[in-house]
Amino acid sequence: MTNGKDTLLEVRNLRTWFHTQEGVVRAVDGVSFAIARGEALAVVGESGCGKTVTALSVMNLVPSPPGRIEEGEIVFEGRNLLEMNDREMRQVRGNNIGMIFQDPMTSLNPVFTIGSQIREAIQVHLGLNRREAKRRAVELLEMVEIPQAERRYKMYPHEFSGGMRQRAMIAMALSCEPKLLIADEPSTALDVTIQAQIMELIARLRQEIGLAVMLITHDLGVVAGVAETVLVMYAGKVVEYADIDRVYYNSRHPYAWSLMRSVPRLDEKKDRLLTIGGSPPSLINLPPGCSFSPRCPFAEEICFQEEPPLVEAESGHLSACHFAGDFEKHGQGVKS
Amino acid sequence: MSDHRDPEDLVPGKEPDLGMEIEEFELALEKQRVHGRTALWADVWYRLRHNKMAMVGLVIIVVLVLVAIFAPWLAPQDPLYSPLYDQNATPQEKAESVKQPPSRRHWLGTDDLGRDILSRLIYGSRVSVEVGIVAVLISLVIGLFFGALAGYFGGWGDSVIMRSADIFFAFPTVLGAIAIMTVLGPGLINVFIAIGVLGWATIARIFRGSILSVKENEYVEAARAMGAGNARIIWKHIMPNSIQPIIVYATMGVGGAILAEAWLAFLGLGQQLPTPSWGNMLAQYLPFYTTDPWMMFIPGTAIVVSVLAFILLGDGLRDALDPRLKGSV
Amino acid sequence: MLVFILRRLYQTLIVVLGVVVLISFLLAIIPGDVARMRAPKGSSEEVLENIRKKFYLDKPFLTRLGIYIKNILKLDLGESFTYKRSVWSIIRESLPWSVKLALVAEVIIVIFGILAGVISAVSRYSFWDVLVTISTSVLVAMPIYWIGRLMQLFFAQWLGWFPNSGAPPPGSGFWSGLSYYVMPATALAAISTAYVARLARSSMLEVMRQDYIQTARAKGLSNRRVTYKHALRNGLIPVVTYLGIDFGVLIGAAVLTEMIFNWPGVGHKLYFAVIQRDHTMVLGLVFVLVIIVVFINLLVDISYAFLDPRIRLGESPEVT
Numbered sequence: 001m002t003n004g005k006d007t008l009l010e011v012r013n014l015r016t017w018f019h020t021q022e023g024v025v026r027a028v029d030g031v032s033f034a035i036a037r038g039e040a041l042a043v044v045g046e047s048g049c050g051k052t053v054t055a056l057s058v059m060n061l062v063p064s065p066p067g068r069i070e071e072g073e074i075v076f077e078g079r080n081l082l083e084m085n086d087r088e089m090r091q092v093r094g095n096n097i098g099m100i101f102q103d104p105m106t107s108l109n110p111v112f113t114i115g116s117q118i119r120e121a122i123q124v125h126l127g128l129n130r131r132e133a134k135r136r137a138v139e140l141l142e143m144v145e146i147p148q149a150e151r152r153y154k155m156y157p158h159e160f161s162g163g164m165r166q167r168a169m170i171a172m173a174l175s176c177e178p179k180l181l182i183a184d185e186p187s188t189a190l191d192v193t194i195q196a197q198i199m200e201l202i203a204r205l206r207q208e209i210g211l212a213v214m215l216i217t218h219d220l221g222v223v224a225g226v227a228e229t230v231l232v233m234y235a236g237k238v239v240e241y242a243d244i245d246r247v248y249y250n251s252r253h254p255y256a257w258s259l260m261r262s263v264p265r266l267d268e269k270k271d272r273l274l275t276i277g278g279s280p281p282s283l284i285n286l287p288p289g290c291s292f293s294p295r296c297p298f299a300e301e302i303c304f305q306e307e308p309p310l311v312e313a314e315s316g317h318l319s320a321c322h323f324a325g326d327f328e329k330h331g332q333g334v335k336s
Numbered sequence: 337m338s339d340h341r342d343p344e345d346l347v348p349g350k351e352p353d354l355g356m357e358i359e360e361f362e363l364a365l366e367k368q369r370v371h372g373r374t375a376l377w378a379d380v381w382y383r384l385r386h387n388k389m390a391m392v393g394l395v396i397i398v399v400l401v402l403v404a405i406f407a408p409w410l411a412p413q414d415p416l417y418s419p420l421y422d423q424n425a426t427p428q429e430k431a432e433s434v435k436q437p438p439s440r441r442h443w444l445g446t447d448d449l450g451r452d453i454l455s456r457l458i459y460g461s462r463v464s465v466e467v468g469i470v471a472v473l474i475s476l477v478i479g480l481f482f483g484a485l486a487g488y489f490g491g492w493g494d495s496v497i498m499r500s501a502d503i504f505f506a507f508p509t510v511l512g513a514i515a516i517m518t519v520l521g522p523g524l525i526n527v528f529i530a531i532g533v534l535g536w537a538t539i540a541r542i543f544r545g546s547i548l549s550v551k552e553n554e555y556v557e558a559a560r561a562m563g564a565g566n567a568r569i570i571w572k573h574i575m576p577n578s579i580q581p582i583i584v585y586a587t588m589g590v591g592g593a594i595l596a597e598a599w600l601a602f603l604g605l606g607q608q609l610p611t612p613s614w615g616n617m618l619a620q621y622l623p624f625y626t627t628d629p630w631m632m633f634i635p636g637t638a639i640v641v642s643v644l645a646f647i648l649l650g651d652g653l654r655d656a657l658d659p660r661l662k663g664s665v
Numbered sequence: 666m667l668v669f670i671l672r673r674l675y676q677t678l679i680v681v682l683g684v685v686v687l688i689s690f691l692l693a694i695i696p697g698d699v700a701r702m703r704a705p706k707g708s709s710e711e712v713l714e715n716i717r718k719k720f721y722l723d724k725p726f727l728t729r730l731g732i733y734i735k736n737i738l739k740l741d742l743g744e745s746f747t748y749k750r751s752v753w754s755i756i757r758e759s760l761p762w763s764v765k766l767a768l769v770a771e772v773i774i775v776i777f778g779i780l781a782g783v784i785s786a787v788s789r790y791s792f793w794d795v796l797v798t799i800s801t802s803v804l805v806a807m808p809i810y811w812i813g814r815l816m817q818l819f820f821a822q823w824l825g826w827f828p829n830s831g832a833p834p835p836g837s838g839f840w841s842g843l844s845y846y847v848m849p850a851t852a853l854a855a856i857s858t859a860y861v862a863r864l865a866r867s868s869m870l871e872v873m874r875q876d877y878i879q880t881a882r883a884k885g886l887s888n889r890r891v892t893y894k895h896a897l898r899n900g901l902i903p904v905v906t907y908l909g910i911d912f913g914v915l916i917g918a919a920v921l922t923e924m925i926f927n928w929p930g931v932g933h934k935l936y937f938a939v940i941q942r943d944h945t946m947v948l949g950l951v952f953v954l955v956i957i958v959v960f961i962n963l964l965v966d967i968s969y970a971f972l973d974p975r976i977r978l979g980e981s982p983e984v985t
Contacts, residue, residue, distance in 0.1 A: 021386070061882055086888075094885030101883075106876040111898045111974060121884040156974040172884065502676065503683030506959050510917030511951045514939055518947045519691045591806065598808040599921060603939050618811060625814050626822055636811045643806035 007075075008179055008212050009058065010034040014072035016050075016057045019065065023284040027053040027067070029236040035180065040206060040213040042227035042244070044220055044259065046280050050236040051216045052102075055182045058214070059099055060089050077179070095125040098173030102185035104165035108157035114141075115153035118172045125176045140171040144201060163194035170201065180212045181205075187222055199226055220259055224248075232256040235281055235291035238310055242317040252319035255292045290322070298323065383656035390652020396645035403458055404465040411455040413442075416610050418449040435628050444634050447620065453634055456612035460635065463606075463613035464642060467527060467597045468590035474532025476586060479539025484570055486540065487547030487578075497540065504537035509592075510599055517605040524607045531596050535589060542585055546578035553577075584654045591646030598639050614639050669970055677963045681956060688952045689733035693726055695944055719744075742949035747941045752949035755934055760953075762832060763919055763930030769850035770857075770915060771908075778858040779904060782865025786900075787892055789870070797866070801859035809918045813852040813925035820848060830927040849926040853918055857911050864907050869900040902973050909965025913958040 012032050018025040028050040035041050043051045056062045057069055060081060074081040081092060093099075101107040109117060118137040122128055128136065134153070141149035144167040157165055166186060173181055183202060187195035203226050206213055215227055223230060223244065230247040232240040232255065240253040251257040258276045278295040281287055287294055293303040302322050313324035384390050403410060418433075425433070433450030436442055444453040486497040507515070509531070516530040550556065551574065559573050594614075600606040601615025602622075609616055617635035624631055717723045721732050736743065742752035785797040804812070821829035830849075833842035872878065873896055881895045916932075923932035931950055938946040 059883055061879060090885045090887060092885070093883055099880075099883040101876055101880060103876060107880045109877040109881065109895050109899065111902075111972070112895075120886070124890075125885060158974070169880070172880075499676075499679050500683065502680050503687060506680050506684055506913070506955055506962075507951075508913035508917035508955070508958060510920055511913075511954055514920070514935070515688070515691055515948055515951045518939060518942065518944055519695050595806070595808060599810070602808070602810050602921060602924075603936065605939065615808075618808065622810070622814050625818050629818055632811065632814065636808070639808060639811075640803060640806045644802060647802060647806060 006037045008035050008037045008039070008077065009214075010073075010075045011054070011058065012073040012075070014054065014057055014074065015070040016053050016062055016067060017070050018067045020284075025283045026236050026286070027283060028057060031072075031233070031236075031238050033231050033238070033241060035212050035214060037179065038206070038210045038212055039229065040215060040227040041229045041231060042215045042217060042223040043231045043233060044217060044223065044256075045233035046218055048280055048283070049233045050283075051218075051233050052184055054233070055099070055184050055214065055216055058182060059093055059097060060084075061093075091125070094121045094173075094178070095176045096178050097180045097182060098176070098178040099182040100166070100169045100173045100184065100186050103189045104162055104169050105189065107169055108160075108165055110157055113154055113156055114160065114168050115155075118168070118175055121172060121175045137171070137175065140175055141168065143174075143205075144168070144171045146171070162190050163197060166190060166194075166198050167201065170198075170205070174205065174209075174211070177209065178211070180214065182214045182216070184216045185218070186215070188217070188219065195222065202226060230256075232259070235286060236283055237291065237320065238318070239292065239320045240318065241310070242319075246317050250317075252313040252317060252324045253321045254296050254298050258297070290320075380653075380656045384652050387652040387655060389648045390656070393645040393648030393650075393652065396641060397649060400461060400642050400645070401465055404461045407458045407462055411452075411458040413452040413455045415451060415455040415459040415612050418451050421449075435624070435631070437628075437630065445631070447617075447631065448624065453617075453631070456617060457614070457634060457638060460612040460614045460617055461638070461642075463524065463611075463615070464594045464597065464639075466524070467531065468593045468646075470528045471531035471535065471593040471596075472586050472589045474528060475535030475539050475589065476582070478533070478536035480543055480582070482536065483540035483543030484547060484574075487544035488551065488566065488570055488574070494544075498544070501537035501540050504534065505541075507534060509534055509596060513596060513600055514603065514605070517600060517603075522605045522608060524613075527597055527600055527606055530600075531593050535593075539582060539585060542581050543578060546581055547574055550574050550577045580657045584650050584657065587646055587650035587653055591643040591650070594639060594643050594646075666970060670967055673963055673966050677959060680959055684952065684955050684959070685734060685737050688948050688955075689730055689737060692733050692944065692948050693730040737952065742952065743945040745938070745943055745946040745949075747938070747943045747946065752946050755946070756931060756950065756953055759929055759931045759934050762928060763923070763932060766846065766850055766853060766923070766928060766930060767915060767919060769846050770854040771912075773850060773854035774857045774861055774911075774915075775908070777854075778861025779865050779901070781858075781862040782904075783869055783897065783900070785862065786866045786869035786873070794866075797862055801862050804855055804859035805863075807856070808921075809852065809856055810921040810925045812855050813849070813922050816848050816852050817925070830925070832929050849922055849928050852926070853915065853922040856918065857915055860911065860914075861904060861907065865900065865904050868903045869896060872896045872900040875899070898972070902969065905965065905969050905972060909962045909969070912961045912965070913955075916954050916958055 011034070014028055014031045015026070016028040018027055031050070031054055033041065043054060045051050053062060053067070056067075057072075058074055058076075058081070060069075060074075062069060069082060072082070076092065076096065081089065084092070108114070115134065115137055118140060119130070119133040122133040122136050123130070126133075126136075138149045138153055141152060146152050146164060146167050152160075152164075157168075160168060170181075170186075181202070186202065187198045190198060199222050202213060202215070205211055206226075213226065215223065217223060228243055230240075230242065230244050231238060232247065232253065234255050240247060240251065240256040242252075246252075247256055248260060251260055255276075262276065276295060281291055281294065287304070289302070289304040289306055290296070290299070290308050293299040296303060300322075306322070308320045308322045308324070310318050310320040311324060313319040313321075384394075433446060434448055436446040436450075438445045442452050442454065444457065447453055447456070482497045482501070486494040504512070512534045513527075513530040516533065517526055520526040520529065547570075556569060556573050559569050564572070597606050597613060598615035598618060601613060602619045604619075606615045607613035609620070614635045618632060618639065621628075621631035621635065714723075721729045724732065740753070742756075744751050745755060748755060781797045781801075785794040788794055817829055820826045827844050827848050831845065833845040837845075873892075878891060878896055881891045886895075919930060920932035920935050922928070923930045924936040927933070931954060935947065935950045935954075937943075938950060
């Protein structure tokens with residue numbers, strides 16, 4: 001949601017499908033969103049809702065086969081990434097868009113030193129020589145608050161703790177001063193205290209270097225301090241898209257609404273946390289009507305028959321629910 | 337994670353579903369996958385059935401076993417009958433009977449003693465099937481027993497067993513088999529013993545490894561907490577979950593044993609003549625490679641096809657048992 | 666690293682001692698009257714008695730076992746009955762030939778196995794991949810001596826490209842000498858090459874699925890760099906381990922290959938020892954070959970540690 005600000009990335013009607021033996025998995029099915037320069041967008045949803053595939057589509061790194069981007073546009077700084085050839089795309093990856101992944105334990109190559117892995121991107125994209133690239137890499141390690149950067153530079157990934165590795169990943173992703181950082185569940189695999197540190201680091205770097213961030217997470221708890229806008233995905237589709245306060249306090253979709261209520265919060269006194277029954281549907285055999293209807297506590301006849309379009313429930317607040325407009329009325333059926 | 341979980345909390349009028357949070361749900365699915373055994377094997381069979389190469393292997397194996405069982409009915413002639421030793425045969429008949437290329441009377445021709453190659457091939461399949469099954473069974477019995485002992489109980493017993501496994505593992509199969517067979521003397525029974533004894537170390541290693549990884553699972557803890565004895569835990573809980581790599585290895589091992597019989601036959605240590613085995617047939621026809629090269633292709637092809645069948649089935653089983661590894665060899 | 670090497674040395678020592686005991690045990694339990702089996706027919710009782718003395722057959726089993734163990738530890742492998750020479754002298758004479766052949770074979774395995782596997786993995790499902798998959802599957806199912814015979818049939822008898830068998834005669838030049846190596850080395854290497862190709866392929870495919878490969882792509886590296894720098898280094902680790910394990914298979918296969926190609930190596934001698942039922946020589950040769958295999962494994966494990974920093978820096982290896 002860019003609200004007329006300078007758009008950095010715009011994704012329009014993206015469809016990324018996986019052609020498997022069991023059938024076509026519509027991992028991402030008609031997703032649109034935009035990120036302004038310096039903005040942070042959180043993409044939220046359960047595992048398997050298509051959020052990681054959305055991110056990989058932006059990087060054009062969807063494993064293929066079986067994955068294929070069937071349709072859509074991904075416009076980055078005015079250029080459609082999907083029309084780029086391999087070489088042009090490589091110039092974007094790592095250089096203009098950096099990405100970090102969920103599991104820092106497996107995301108670094110075990111047989112190369114941390115330093116050489118950071119240096120590699122710098123040498124490839126910025127054309128620096130080995131010495132300059134090393135200096136830059138050490139600076140980056142210091143920037144992500146790794147102590148004794150000079151010494152750590154020569155170490156191997158297995159000598160780093162999980163949090164340190166994620167810091168190194170961030171350093172690597174930011175090595176060429178990208179304009180956008182895609183962070184795919186950057187803190188999920190880490191301890192709670194480390195999680196907070198990593199999210200803080202991302203928030204701080206954002207401020208310092210004016211970075212736009214696409215934060216992918218299933219944990220709404222980590223979103224609050226980092227992102228301004230939230231995109232909630234369910235079964236490959238966008239179900240709610242608005243700024244964070246509206247999603248938090250005035251959700252217009254029962255899925256997002258239940259997600260909010262499943263987060264333990266210190267500021268609200270609650271005896272019980274809400275849980276969402278059932279499991280996400282198979283992306284091969286989606287139920288007719290609204291994909292969420294089988295699990296939706298408010299579902300009515302129409303929800304099982306017609307798929308709700310993504311509409312503006314109020315200005316700047318998109319929701320894909322038949323009752324998006326009068327959701328409060330419906331919501332009263334349940335006490336949280 | 338909240339301790340205050342109460343299905344009543346959900347919407348009135350809705351069935352209280354499995355109330356759980358997202359990750360918890362995935363965990364449950366994982367457990368279900370490991371524990372739902374019938375579903376697992378049905379799944380394995382489903383995946384195996386859709387693997388063309390594995391099915392080709394399976395069909396060849398079934399045919400091989402059927403041929404071995406029904407050899408006396410299938411063989412057109414007596415595999416041991418040689419006109420050269422037949423007092424009723426005329427000298428001309430004797431002269432014309434040897435190394436005949438395939439004909440209507442002898443579909444795959446005759447060997448250097450005028451015996452029908454097809455009949456010998458059919459009877460020879462028995463030796464291959466026997467070696468494959470018996471040798472692998474011997475390895476399995478020894479290997480599983482010591483592997484279970486080492487993996488489940490650990491301690492010094494584990495060290496002793498695994499160090500002995502290392503020693504056996506140091507022997508390449510051919511050398512080990514030669515050493516054992518030299519002492520025991522040639523013959524089929526000794527082939528069983530030699531190949532069987534040499535195979536235990538690998539099976540013990542694999543089984544120990546998978547027991548170690550299964551042992552720590554919650555359902556094993558649960559079974560122990562409920563007072564199940566060691567034997568019961570191994571048999572009912574650990575075995576079904578640790579056996580998968582063993583199944584793959586044993587399947588491939590049958591092919592390996594068939595090959596080993598062929599090697600040993602070449603060294604004159606396998607099935608002794610005149611009883612036919614594919615190994616001794618191949619060894620017997622090799623010297624004629626310049627004059628009658630077609631002869632060695634018959635047992636040679638039979639060996640390659642049946643060994644290949646077990647490899648294909650083993651590959652397919654591995655993919656079917658662990659779909660994550662699909663596509664890897 | 667030092668800890669790792671020391672631990673491997675300790676393990677190797679135990680295995681070597683185990684092999685010594687096992688071989689001595691086999692020597693000691695040979696059933697039947699060995700003297701009678703070995704002596705020429707119609708030898709006098711006196712001759713038999715001498716043989717029994719010489720091979721300690723008059724001693725009880727355990728004493729005999731002890732003597733054999735002691736002798737082997739003193740590197741005394743006894744005397745071959747057929748050659749009437751010490752087993753060591755036979756090994757000294759034939760081992761260089763085997764080593765030369767094995768080295769050439771190992772070069773073939775490393776180059777062609779890794780090349781075929783990696784290319785096959787990189788262009789998965791291509792014509793080349795299918796060809797490699799099928800041909801390696803057939804090769805591993807073939808009795809190795811048949812591969813040798815087939816090569817002799819095609820390349821020596823029909824095409825006449827290489828000498829049919831034998832070692833290069835003394836005084837032959839480099840190229841003509843090498844032509845003697847081509848067929849036996851290729852036959853010896855064939856099965857291992859197939860295994861290495863299959864392993865390299867599956868290992869590369871496995872590595873290409875790893876998260877760090879995605880990281881490398883996300884850095885904007887070219888496919889070539891991702892494959893040949895990031896994936897290959899990791900993909901080769903299991904291949905190198907396998908080469909160590911496989912060396913034993915190679916030595917075993919050498920017995921059959923050397924026989925087919927009439928190559929004057931240890932395998933050839935071993936074949937005749939087996940045919941002659943020359944127990945001391947069989948077990949002596951097997952002992953030496955197994956010990957060689959054990960030490961090659963040790964060397965490979967140590968070099969493997971250099972490839973993988975996780976082991977080099979003292980962590981325990983994940984694969985055992």
